[in-house]
Every structure is written in structure tokens, then in C-alpha cells.
Amino acid sequence: MSINLKRRVLLKGSLAASTLGVAAGAGLLAPQAVLAAWNTDAFKAKTEADAMTAMFGATEAEASGAIDVSAPEIAENGAVVPIKVETSLKAESISIVAPNNPSPMVSSFALGEGAQSFASTRIKMGKTGDVIAVVKADGKLYSARKSVKVTIGGCGG
Amino acid sequence: MANSMKIRAKSKDGVADVKVLITHPMEGGGRKDPKTGNDIEPHFIQDVVFEVNGKAVITASLSGGVSKNPYLNCKVAANAGDTLKVSWTDNKGETDTAEAAVG
Numbered sequence: 001m002s003i004n005l006k007r008r009v010l011l012k013g014s015l016a017a018s019t020l021g022v023a024a025g026a027g028l029l030a031p032q033a034v035l036a037a038w039n040t041d042a043f044k045a046k047t048e049a050d051a052m053t054a055m056f057g058a059t060e061a062e063a064s065g066a067i068d069v070s071a072p073e074i075a076e077n078g079a080v081v082p083i084k085v086e087t088s089l090k091a092e093s094i095s096i097v098a099p100n101n102p103s104p105m106v107s108s109f110a111l112g113e114g115a116q117s118f119a120s121t122r123i124k125m126g127k128t129g130d131v132i133a134v135v136k137a138d139g140k141l142y143s144a145r146k147s148v149k150v151t152i153g154g155c156g157g
Numbered sequence: 158m159a160n161s162m163k164i165r166a167k168s169k170d171g172v173a174d175v176k177v178l179i180t181h182p183m184e185g186g187g188r189k190d191p192k193t194g195n196d197i198e199p200h201f202i203q204d205v206v207f208e209v210n211g212k213a214v215i216t217a218s219l220s221g222g223v224s225k226n227p228y229l230n231c232k233v234a235a236n237a238g239d240t241l242k243v244s245w246t247d248n249k250g251e252t253d254t255a256e257a258a259v260g
Contacts, residue, residue, distance in 0.1 A: 106220055107223055109215055110215065110216040111214075112214050114212070115214045115234075116172060119231055121223060122223070
């Protein structure tokens with residue numbers, strides 16, 4: 001009798017635990033409050049123009065002196081190239097494009113309320129070329145570029 | 158993928174400098190395994206969401222063109238004591254979340 005009772009308790013306990021597990025799992029799978037969905041077309045695009053069209057619906061971005069792109073002049077290791085983008089424009093998004101990469105659209109930061117117009121990360125570069133920062137502000141596109149000389153490419157094997 | 162992230166957030170004059178380091182292979186695909194000659198399948202983080210006190214402030218979309226073990230640095234309006242939450246999701250549906258107090 002007492003053994004049976006314990007069995008009940010144990011079963012009940014494990015059932016409760018598994019329900020909790022399912023709930024936690026569902027919570028993780030629930031869509032997060034994202035500001036921008038991952039743009040498959042833009043990131044899969046093979047040319048700068050296609051990537052720009054998929055991301056912004058336009059290929060032209062006005063060159064702007066208000067955008068500051070920091071990148072090394074010579075990157076000894078193309079697998080890790082630090083990039084920093086800063087602008088006095090009120091940016092809605094900052095995207096980093098490497099036209100010579102197999103997939104030029106490298107990353108894009110969607111900046112919501114409370115975010116400063118700043119983004120920095122480390123990217124891979126297959127070969128020497130420009131890094132373009134595309135800033136969307138007031139519904140318009142602005143860009144600035146910096147040339148990076150890559151000694152050892154970071155895309156191929 | 159627990160503890161895949163290191164977060165540092167330091168506030169000065171109402172703006173927090175947020176630095177995140179994530180442990181992830183960031184394999185873009187298109188490479189071949191030098192030993193077997195087989196294609197290495199893509200495995201990279203797609204979305205990183207930054208939340209301050211439960212409100213999404215920045216969504217960073219990444220590709221396989223971002224370096225292995227990605228480092229992200231951004232700046233958000235936040236004061237010391239605010240809660241910063243960072244969550245990432247990769248192309249295989251793996252995900253991780255971490256929280257840090259703004260210092």
C-alpha cells in the first residue's frame with residue numbers, strides 16, 4: 001500500500017515536471033519580438049546589386065561623409081576583420097556589405113527606439129576589396145566605404 | 158548551447174556600450190572538408206535580439222560571412238541596473254538566451 005502510494009506520488013511528480021518541460025520548450029519556440037525578420041534573399045544574393053535590391057528595394061545609396069567606417073587597411077587574416085560603423089545620422093538600420101565576398105550582404109543591424117547609430121562586429125573577407133556600410137535614415141539610403149587589403153582570404157578552405 | 162555568450166554592458170550618461178561574444182562555428186557553407194572532400198553544411202547564427210528591460214531595441218541579422226565566435230558591439234539607451242537580454246537563433250533552429258545587468 002505504502003509502496004503504491006509512493007508510486008502515485010512519483011508518477012504525479014514526473015508528469016508535472018514533463019508538462020513544465022513542454023511549456024518551457026514552447027516558450028523558446030514562440031516568435032521573439034524581432035524588429036526585422038532574417039532576409040533570406042538578401043543574405044543569399046551573390047552580387048552586391050542583388051543583395052541591395054533584396055534588402056532595401058534599391059541599388060543606389062548616396063555617399064555620405066556623416067558615416068564613419070573603421071576597418072584595418074591591411075587585414076592579415078581575412079577570417080577576422082573588425083568593422084566598426086558609426087554615424088551622426090539617425091539610423092534605422094546599419095548594414096555591412098563586402099562586395100567581393102561570395103555572399104556580399106554580411107550583416108544588418110535593425111536599430112529600434114533606444115538604439116544608438118553604431119554597430120561593430122568582425123567579418124570574413126575572401127579577398128581584397130571594399131567594405132560598404134549602408135545606413136538607412138529617414139527612409140533614405142546612405143553609404144560609406146573603406147578599402148581593406150586582405151593578405152590571407154577567410155572564406156575558402 | 159547553454160552559456161554560449163559573454164555579455165558586457167557598461168552605461169555612461171544614459172548610453173550603454175554593449176559587447177557580446179558568442180561561441181558559435183559560424184560556418185557559411187561552401188567550404189569543403191579538407192580530409193573527406195565533402196561539403197561542410199552551413200551552420201551560422203541568423204538573428205541576435207537585444208532587449209532592454211524586456212523591450213526589443215536591436216535585431217542583428219547575421220550571415221555566414223560573420224567571423225567564427227561572433228563579436229557584436231552596439232550602443233543602447235540604458236542606465237546602470239537595467240536588464241539587458243540577448244538571444245540568438247541559428248539556421249538549424251538552435252537558440253540561446255542570456256541576461257546581464259547593465260553596470
